[in-house]
Structures are given as structure tokens and as C-alpha cells.
Amino acid sequence: MRQNIDSAMEKSSKSVFSPGILKNWVIFRRLYSRQLALLHRAHARIDHSISIYSIIRIMLKLFAVVVLLNFIVTEAFAQQKNTVNNISQLYLTQQWRDSSNQLFSRTEIYNASNMAIVVVDMWDKHWCASMNKKAEGLIPKMNKTFDAARALGIKIIFAHSETTKFYEAYPQRQRMKQSQIPAPLEVNDFNPPPLPWGRTGGCECSADRTCKESSTWTRQHDALIIKDEDLISDRADEINAFCKANGIKTLLYVGEASNMCVTWTRSFSVIPMIRYGYETIVIRDLIESISGNGYDPDKKVYDPSFTPQKGADSTLTHIEKYLCSSISANQILSAAGREPLSKVQPEIKRKKSRNHTPKSSRYASRKNSRRQNSEK
Numbered sequence: 001m002r003q004n005i006d007s008a009m010e011k012s013s014k015s016v017f018s019p020g021i022l023k024n025w026v027i028f029r030r031l032y033s034r035q036l037a038l039l040h041r042a043h044a045r046i047d048h049s050i051s052i053y054s055i056i057r058i059m060l061k062l063f064a065v066v067v068l069l070n071f072i073v074t075e076a077f078a079q080q081k082n083t084v085n086n087i088s089q090l091y092l093t094q095q096w097r098d099s100s101n102q103l104f105s106r107t108e109i110y111n112a113s114n115m116a117i118v119v120v121d122m123w124d125k126h127w128c129a130s131m132n133k134k135a136e137g138l139i140p141k142m143n144k145t146f147d148a149a150r151a152l153g154i155k156i157i158f159a160h161s162e163t164t165k166f167y168e169a170y171p172q173r174q175r176m177k178q179s180q181i182p183a184p185l186e187v188n189d190f191n192p193p194p195l196p197w198g199r200t201g202g203c204e205c206s207a208d209r210t211c212k213e214s215s216t217w218t219r220q221h222d223a224l225i226i227k228d229e230d231l232i233s234d235r236a237d238e239i240n241a242f243c244k245a246n247g248i249k250t251l252l253y254v255g256e257a258s259n260m261c262v263t264w265t266r267s268f269s270v271i272p273m274i275r276y277g278y279e280t281i282v283i284r285d286l287i288e289s290i291s292g293n294g295y296d297p298d299k300k301v302y303d304p305s306f307t308p309q310k311g312a313d314s315t316l317t318h319i320e321k322y323l324c325s326s327i328s329a330n331q332i333l334s335a336a337g338r339e340p341l342s343k344v345q346p347e348i349k350r351k352k353s354r355n356h357t358p359k360s361s362r363y364a365s366r367k368n369s370r371r372q373n374s375e376k
């Protein structure tokens with residue numbers, strides 16, 4: 001896969017003095033020499049003043065320079081176009097699971113202009129302090145990945161439910177609404193098993209479930225960068241109309257929470273969009289689940305073995321087994337020639353969020369780390 005991308009990059013970085021320019025230069029030199037010879041003969045016959053002869057020679061040389069510049073500029077633009085075309089071909093290695101949880105993968109070629117990233121519910125404030133921490137961990141990685149995706153021609157759709165009102169005057173929101181065309185939502189019968197803790201996602205801070213559920217969000221987290229060319233919508237009909245109008249067939253999902261809003265509880269989640277005929281892919285290192293911590297929210301019982309990590313692993317396994325494939329963010333970064341995520345420095349300091357964490361959750365995390373140590 002890398003070889004294909006490398007050869008595409010190599011092709012795009014060739015010299016501006018391509019065979020096309022050299023060929024045109026040779027043709028021009030021949031014509032110029034012929035015209036000069038004719039001019040010499042005419043000059044010898046009519047014997048005009050020397051100044052007219054010099055002026056015509058200078059004009060011919062100027063003409064030569066203009067023609068050559070024109071060739072160089074045209075060729076450079078053609079190569080620039082080739083560069084974009086080559087990079088927009090994406091080689092994505094996706095992973096799935098079969099019924100026995102066995103992982104398998106396949107590399108496919110995608111056209112980046114037929115893809116959009118759907119950024120789910122990256123709110124300014126979640127009711128669970130642990131989910132706020134998880135969001136702050138995702139945002140620097142998302143900003144880097146989205147920049148790479150934009151460079152490739154992938155559209156970014158920010159879908160932060162219940163808060164789009166805040167962005168009503170934004171051009172990114174208006175553009176999404178204007179792009180509405182008649183796009184009937186044809187529905188197929190895709191009906192996978194329910195996601196783990198998909199109905200009961202609980203506070204991840206501690207077994208005592210110290211954070212109380214409420215609508216604390218007012219907008220998207222302001223550290224997550226929305227650029228001019230991006231879009232804002234939390235409605236399936238708008239997203240569907242935009243995608244149909246722009247030839248988008250594949251939706252890449254990121255955000256919170258992978259067992260709820262990302263996959264099924266919103267109109268634009270993975271499952272409904274599969275029903276509307278879209279191919280969906282989850283970027284597995286840009287999602288977070290919400291489950292429990294020392295407490296099983298489904299069975300409503302204390303379970304010391306239950307950790308947020310266990311919830312995240314189970315959710316990803318379920319997605320890859322029943323819903324769709326997953327890729328890593330580094331595949332997007334690599335295709336755009338950017339550094340992988342491991343080299344990204346965190347942009348959001350954790351110090352601030354620690355103040356919001358209830359004491360009991362800090363106790364719970366210490367308890368968990370002690371438990372993990374004793375298990376080793």
C-alpha cells in the first residue's frame with residue numbers, strides 16, 4: 001500500500017522541465033532560425049537601415065521569451081492538477097471481525113472527494129467529567145487528522161446534536177441548509193444486534209456514578225477547529241441531501257460516544273446512514289465509548305472488573321463485527337504526507353480538567369490502578 005502512495009508522490013514531484021516543454025522549445029528554435037534566415041536574405045536584398053533589422057530581431061527574441069514562459073506555466077499547472085489527482089486516491093486498509101471475533105483486513109482504493117468525516121457530539125461540556133477528559137484527549141488528534149483530510153479533499157461535517165442553534169448564522173451551517181435538494185431517504189432493512197450499554201451508558205468516573213445525567217452541552221468544544229470549508233448539521237435529511245448533491249458515498253465516523261450517538265441514537269448515526277445506503281467506516285482511534293467504571297450499567301450491579309477500557313474494547317469489537325469496518329487516523333495522515341499521531345504534541349493541558357473531576361472519581365481511578373497492578 002505504501003509503495004503505491006510513494007510512487008504517486010514521486011510522480012507528482014518531477015521536474016518542471018518535462019519532455020513537453022523541451023519538445024516545444026526545439027520546435028520554436030527551428031521556427032526562429034528559419035525566420036532569422038529569411039530576415040537575413042530580405043535584409044541583404046533591400047538593404048534597409050540597420051536599426052529596423054535590430055528592432056525585428058529584438059521583437060523575435062521577446063516573442064521567444066513569452067512563448068517559453070507560457071509553456072512553463074501551462075506545464076506547471078498541469079502537474080499541480082496531477083498532484084491533487086494522485087493524492088485524492090486513498091488506499092485504506094480496513095479491519096473487520098467475523099462471527100468468531102477473528103480480525104481480518106482488506107486494502108481498497110477510495111476517491112477522497114467522495115468521502116466525508118462526520119464528527120459526532122464533541123460538546124463543550126458533557127455531564128460526565130470522564131467524558132470531558134476523553135474529549136480533550138481526542139481533540140488534538142482530530143485537529144491534525146481533519147487538516148490532513150481537508151488537504152486530501154475530504155469534507156468535514158460537524159454534527160454536535162442539540163447545539164446547532166448556536167451556529168445558525170455561521171456560513172458552514174447556512175451552506176449545509178442551502179445544499180438541500182430533493183433527496184428521499186430510501187431505507188433498507190439493516191438491523192444489527194444492539195450495542196453494549198447502548199441504552200444505559202453511565203458515569204465513567206466511579207462505581208458510585210457521581211456525575212448526574214443532564215443536558216450540559218451548549219455548543220461544540222471550542223478547541224476543535226471548524227474551518228471555512230467545513231459544514232455543520234445534526235440532521236440526517238440535511239447531511240443526506242448534501243452528500244447526494246456532492247457525490248459523497250462514504251462516511252467516516254469519529255466522536256463520542258461510540259456505543260450511543262456515533263452508532264445509533266442520532267438520526268445521522270452509523271446505523272441509520274447504512275440504512276440510507278451509505279458505506280460507513282469508523283476511525284477507531286478517534287472515538288470514545290461511555291459505559292461504566294466498577295459498575296455494569298446494563299445489569300445495574302457493582303462489578304469491579306468493569307472498566308471504561310473494557311467498555312471501549314467491547315464497543316469497537318461489536319462495531320467491527322456487526323456494523324462496519326474501522327481504520328486508523330494515521331492512514332489519513334500518511335496519505336496526506338503528514339506526521340503520524342504518535343508525534344502529535346497534546347494541545348490541551350489536562351491540568352484544567354482535573355479540577356472538574358469529583359474527588360470520588362480520583363479515588364476510583366487510584367483504586368483501579370491498584371487493582372490493575374495487583375492483577376499483574
Ligand SMILES: [Zn+2]
Pocket residue numbers: 127128129130131203204205206210211
Ligand atoms: Zn462521570
